[in-house]
Amino acid sequence: MQKIIKTVIVDDNTFLIKAIQEKLSFFDEIQIKFTALDGSDLLTKISNNHNIDVILMDIDMPILNGIEATEIIKNKYPHIKVIMLTVFDNDENIFNAIKAGADGYLLKEVEPKTLYEGIIDTLNGGAAMNPSIALKTLKLLRNPIDLDNKKEEEIIKLSGREIDVLEQLSKGLNYINIAENLFLSPATVRKHIENIYTKLQVHNKLEAVQKAKKNNLI
Amino acid sequence: MQKIIKTVIVDDNTFLIKAIQEKLSFFDEIQIKFTALDGSDLLTKISNNHNIDVILMDIDMPILNGIEATEIIKNKYPHIKVIMLTVFDNDENIFNAIKAGADGYLLKEVEPKTLYEGIIDTLNGGAAMNPSIALKTLKLLRNPIDLDNKKEEEIIKLSGREIDVLEQLSKGLNYINIAENLFLSPATVRKHIENIYTKLQVHNKLEAVQKAKKNNLI
DNA sequence: TTGCAAATACGTCAAATGTCGTATAGGAAA
DNA sequence: TTTCCTATACGACATTTGACGTATTTGCAA
Numbered sequence: 001m002q003k004i005i006k007t008v009i010v011d012d013n014t015f016l017i018k019a020i021q022e023k024l025s026f027f028d029e030i031q032i033k034f035t036a037l038d039g040s041d042l043l044t045k046i047s048n049n050h051n052i053d054v055i056l057m058d059i060d061m062p063i064l065n066g067i068e069a070t071e072i073i074k075n076k077y078p079h080i081k082v083i084m085l086t087v088f089d090n091d092e093n094i095f096n097a098i099k100a101g102a103d104g105y106l107l108k109e110v111e112p113k114t115l116y117e118g119i120i121d122t123l124n125g126g127a128a129m130n131p132s133i134a135l136k137t138l139k140l141l142r143n144p145i146d147l148d149n150k151k152e153e154e155i156i157k158l159s160g161r162e163i164d165v166l167e168q169l170s171k172g173l174n175y176i177n178i179a180e181n182l183f184l185s186p187a188t189v190r191k192h193i194e195n196i197y198t199k200l201q202v203h204n205k206l207e208a209v210q211k212a213k214k215n216n217l218i
Numbered sequence: 219m220q221k222i223i224k225t226v227i228v229d230d231n232t233f234l235i236k237a238i239q240e241k242l243s244f245f246d247e248i249q250i251k252f253t254a255l256d257g258s259d260l261l262t263k264i265s266n267n268h269n270i271d272v273i274l275m276d277i278d279m280p281i282l283n284g285i286e287a288t289e290i291i292k293n294k295y296p297h298i299k300v301i302m303l304t305v306f307d308n309d310e311n312i313f314n315a316i317k318a319g320a321d322g323y324l325l326k327e328v329e330p331k332t333l334y335e336g337i338i339d340t341l342n343g344g345a346a347m348n349p350s351i352a353l354k355t356l357k358l359l360r361n362p363i364d365l366d367n368k369k370e371e372e373i374i375k376l377s378g379r380e381i382d383v384l385e386q387l388s389k390g391l392n393y394i395n396i397a398e399n400l401f402l403s404p405a406t407v408r409k410h411i412e413n414i415y416t417k418l419q420v421h422n423k424l425e426a427v428q429k430a431k432k433n434n435l436i
Numbered sequence: 437t438t439g440c441a442a443a444t445a446c447g448t449c450a451a452a453t454g455t456c457g458t459a460t461a462g463g464a465a466a
Numbered sequence: 467t468t469t470c471c472t473a474t475a476c477g478a479c480a481t482t483t484g485a486c487g488t489a490t491t492t493g494c495a496a
Contacts, residue, residue, distance in 0.1 A: 078391075078399070079386065099360060101360075102356075103353075126350045128349065129347065134322075134345035141359055161474095172420075172422060176452090188473075190455095191473085194454075195472095203454070205423070206390040206427060207390040377443080392481095393482075393483080402443090402445090403445055404445095408484085408485095409444080412484075413442095422452090422484075439496080440495085440496095445491105446487105446488085448486080449484105449486085450483100454481075456478080457478090458476085458477090460474080464469100464472095466468085
């Protein structure tokens with residue numbers, strides 16, 4: 001008995017979706033649950049049904065591109081594997097896709113069997129990669145480029161005291177200990193944290209710390 | 219007409235050299251030019267004959283280990299491809315081998331066909347990698363480890379399911395959402411987390427996530 | 437075959453956290 | 467001067483989390 005692999009294809013080119021579907025049609029356990037035409041279409045459809053094993057994701061798409069979509073998906077449904085399937089293999093795309101949490105990166109001209117094996121490998125806790133992509137990741141590891149492409153990032157302004165509190169938070173301390181360290185009442189610490197959450201638009205410690213790190217606030 | 223691939227095997231275990239030779243015996247264009255028992259033996263032999271396409275290199279060897287040997291070889295004969303072929307797949311070895319200039323990294327239990335394809339891919343300007351190794355390189359790219367304070371690390375062993383849960387935790391999801399994503403009852407999620415905390419010796423989400431990242435568990 | 441680890445699941449309780457509302461004092465900006 | 471922001475602080479309440487104990491099923495290894 002083999003387990004069905006619930007698969008989703010995301011691509012703005014219906015022609016290419018068809019091509020991928022055909023490549024996978026040889027393999028019985030691969031089941032295409034649905035397809036989507038861009039990132040936002042995917043998000044809509046997946047919110048109704050996140051019982052999905054793997055997403056094959058194009059990068060260059062309108063509205064919400066594959067890298068942005070990957071980041072959102074991996075944050076909300078970390079159990080879903082995302083394999084980039086694209087014609088572009090420039091360093092920046094590869095690096096950003098990996099940073100966004102992609103579990104693999106294949107080129108569209110991939111052989112049916114290779115694509116299939118990539119999906120299997122990924123579901124078995126590996127990563128799917130073209131040899132040429134693999135080489136690029138090795139080069140990136142050897143010579144880490146700083147692609148800090150902070151483009152239109154919103155400027156989040158925290159007060160000095162809020163930074164102090166956030167720093168303590170990031171160490172995993174609780175309110176009591178933070179209060180002791182900063183010579184405040186626990187009530188004040190809580191209020192600071194409440195304000196921090198509002199400013200960062202998050203709802204718990206972990207999200208706050210991660211967002212703060214991402215924005216170089218701490 | 220196919221080109222002969224001039225190959226060298228380096229391993230201090232003659233038994234394993236034999237095993238590799240046998241795996242490659244199926245493929246006519248692979249020609250084992252010679253074998254070496256450690257890095258310095260390799261350097262001696264190769265100085266007399268560096269008309270070589272690819273070296274299959276063990277890591278753990280006396281006198282001069284595979285990583286040091288790789289660095290020297292790649293500096294002196296950059297045209298020679300070096301593929302690590304080892305039983306060890308810890309982060310440090312992988313990272314150091316890549317830094318030393320390795321063109322691939324395979325585990326010794328590799329299938330003959332996969333080994334052969336890895337050699338071909340590498341000679342065609344790609345990189346050979348196990349899916350599990352590929353995943354590790356992705357994690358390293360996402361979460362660059364500080365190899366300076368990496369010596370005395372205790373080996374923390376989490377089960378596969380515990381890793382799944384931890385991954386979800388790291389996104390800031392609460393128990394209910396994790397349960398939904400993994401199709402578990404919240405009670406089970408809590409129990410898994412309890413066990414994770416015990417193993418990692420921590421007492422809250424943030425510490426767990428940070429320790430897991432530090433140990434490249436996620 | 438026995439035994440053990442892993443995965444699943446429930447219940448309980450205390451502690452910590454997240455979200456409200458409210459309030460005062462001080463300093464900077466308009 | 468008046469207004470606004472920051473820092474401080476308290477109370478209340480619901481939710482979430484952390485820490486116990488216990489139990490069943492399954493699969494793999496000894």
